[in-house]
Amino acid sequence: EVQLVQSGAEVKKPGESLMISCKGSGYIFTNYWIGWVRQMPGKGLEWMGIIYPRDSDTRYSPSFQGQVTLAVDESIATAYLQWTSLKASDTAVYFCVIQTGSTSMIRDWGQGTLVTVSS
Amino acid sequence: DIQMTQSPSSLSASVGDRVTITCQASQDINYYLNWYQQKPGKAPKLLIFDSVYLEPGVPSRFSGSGSGADFTFTINSLQPEDVATYFCQQYDNLPLTFGGGTKVEIK
Numbered sequence: 541e542v543q544l545v546q547s548g549a550e551v552k553k554p555g556e557s558l559m560i561s562c563k564g565s566g567y568i569f570t571n572y573w574i575g576w577v578r579q580m581p582g583k584g585l586e587w588m589g590i591i592y593p594r595d596s597d598t599r600y601s602p603s604f605q606g607q608v609t610l611a612v613d614e615s616i617a618t619a620y621l622q623w624t625s626l627k628a629s630d631t632a633v634y635f636c637v638i639q640t641g642s643t644s645m646i647r648d649w650g651q652g653t654l655v656t657v658s659s
Numbered sequence: 660d661i662q663m664t665q666s667p668s669s670l671s672a673s674v675g676d677r678v679t680i681t682c683q684a685s686q687d688i689n690y691y692l693n694w695y696q697q698k699p700g701k702a703p704k705l706l707i708f709d710s711v712y713l714e715p716g717v718p719s720r721f722s723g724s725g726s727g728a729d730f731t732f733t734i735n736s737l738q739p740e741d742v743a744t745y746f747c748q749q750y751d752n753l754p755l756t757f758g759g760g761t762k763v764e765i766k
Contacts (some may be wrong), residue, residue: 575755584746584757584758584759584760585695585697585703585746585748585757585760586757587754587755587756587757589754599753601660601753601754602660602754603754635702635703642753643691643750643751643752643753643755644750645693645705645708645709645748645750646693646695646703646705646748646755647705647714649702649703649704650702651702652702
């Protein structure tokens with residue numbers, strides 16, 4: 541069974557850094573892109589970007605380029621989403637997803653990680 | 660970016676009703692359109708891919724149609740368990756983009 545298990549909820553202050561994780565299992569981790577999708581409170585879904593574990597090829601949405609960093613450690617089948625300086629507007633649930641291609645449907649989703657940024 | 664305009668943003672219908680949601684892309688996306696269902700506190704679930712194909716295990720009362728820039732999602736005979744928010748999503752081009760969502764409630 542394909543599974544994406546994300547790290548737990550985080551509460552941070554503005555300006556702090558953060559890295560959340562997503563561990564894949566039940567499939568060949570290096571064969572598929574891992575993406576991230578943001579959902580702000582009560583709002584819709586926003587695709588942030590994807591990374592290919594085999595070579596770390598990364599594609600960012602223009603809306604998120606420079607705001608976050610995607611990374612991966614294929615040795616432990618884990619992807620990461622990183623911020624260097626959080627803002628209150630980063631408060632959201634973040635889902636990791638599997639994509640079969642750089643452009644593809646999304647069949648598999650993590651459970652989501654709630655990030656709350658508040659002073 | 661390809662903009663996806665979904666309507667209505669919310670609807671209320673009776674059990675057994677037919678419900679229709681539309682999604683319009685800002686340019687031709689061929690058939691690269693998916694529909695997702697999201698229940699509160701849960702991750703979205705893929706229902707329909709490539710505009711018309713039902714994901715395995717999804718009830719046949721759900722259907723999709725369309726190509727190019729105009730797409731339709733239908734629930735035939737709305738059931739109480741269908742209360743959720745539904746999103747369309749294009750994957751013709753990066754960045755992938757979603758419609759704004761349609762919240763479906765029971766009257």
